[in-house]
Amino acid sequence: MKKIAIVFVTTILFLGGCSFLEDVNSTLNYVDEAREYASEASDFANEAPTLAKQAINDEQALNKFESRLEEMKKDIQEFNKLEAPKVGAELHQNIVDRNEKALNTIDQFLKNIEDGNLDPSMVENTEAFQTLTEINDVIDQINQLNE
Template identity: 40%
Template sequence: MMKIFKVLAVLSIVFLSGCSLLEGVNSSLQYANDAKDYINQASTFAEELPALAEEAVNNEEARTELEQSLNNMKEEINTFKESDAPEIAEDAHNQLVSYSESLESGIDSALKQIENGEWNLKLLEDTEIVKTVSEMKSILDQIEQLGS
């Protein structure tokens, strides 16, 4: 009877360890997918931004659309910064948060310029939004390795 209890105890420990490991893998996969989605959203934002900004120089409706696009990206940034990364992804996450803070700062600067009526294409270049997103994309390989 004692052997049965020992076997059940060992099996329970193995099962619980396996569940924990599986949860860790699922957490890593979910984080990798979320981070890739975030980087892809930021990339799309950066690709569309120059044309939208150019149109916004002389078009009030485009300026409103640009302002909305900037605010939407700020929301995405804040959502991502609040996400929890699994231990295995902490370095990549911290880099992404740092780039996200730079991106948010550039967006804040652009929004302030629009609000003050100072908008022109040179101001967009000064915010370095597109460069920051390009740097974020460099982390994508690290993130994709979590998902494989």
């Protein structure tokens, strides 16, 4: 009877340890995904205003800008679908909220491009891309989950 109890307790402890390891792996994977996304968002935020200004008078630049907008929109949507670990759920939601603002801006740009109406005043509004830059602040907090 003692042997069965010892095996039972050992099994429970082992399974609990596996769950803990899964949580750790999930957190590490999420942190890696978040870092990669932050890098992409930052790159986009830095290059988008210049591309947008060039796109006003240059058809080739317009096509490139439209492609970058579509790529970033896809990246945002994919990131928003990630399942955050429990310890990072609030931070993930913070990024998702900022992403929604960025998506609205991207959708407005895409609509203006489709309508042949890229508005120079909207291009001048670099705050439109500031949201994506701010994501790095949240990613720094997510990186602390890795420690």
